[in-house]
Amino acid sequence: DVKVTQSSRYLVKRTGEKVFLECVQDMDHENMFWYRQDPGLGLRLIYFSYDVKMKEKGDIPEGYSVSREKKERFSLILESASTNQTSMYLCASSWRGGGQPQHFGDGTRLSIL
């Protein structure tokens, strides 16, 4: 079974802090993704990576950055957290080949106070 592990299930931080969300997958997947999910807005793609050190912006990259130094790990960074970044953050991974589904981690519910 695919295992995508997010470092924290719940996280509370203060405005202005630099926040790191970590995601690790154990299936040697090339692709990794970060989403946020908010009521009424659905899943929105923040960033994705298709290889080590490669990244592409998704639909809502503002205020976020990412890092992928190793194939199995994809980090999401909130450079200076703001209250409007309070959300559920979901990491996913997939094979690069055509038609491959994404597999999600358990999610991190982040609150910015």
Place this chain on the structure above:
Amino acid sequence: QKEVEQNSGPLSVPEGAIASLNCTYSDRVSQSFFWYRQYSGKSPELIMSIYSNGDKEDGRFTAQLNKASQYVSLLIRDSQPSDSATYLCAVRSRGNTGKLIFGQGTTLQVKP
């Protein structure tokens, strides 16, 4: 027009009935389609993939794809209260990035 559209619901069905969830998509060249189930407060879980026109069955679940009409549906037979969740339709986007485009999801309520 949204790229992937679903009726947000809630769709309410009695226990034991067939639940029918629908999804339409705008990109005619899409080739890969997925259904995810998401329980409240949890992450999406893949339940079905479908790539060819027609039906694909897996237990109580049947996915149906009609590329000419650009819709994909999910049927749940003998619905159970444990099937109550939000069902997300996802369509693979163009190119080879592995990106999926998700619908907003349909909330299903199965009443005992």
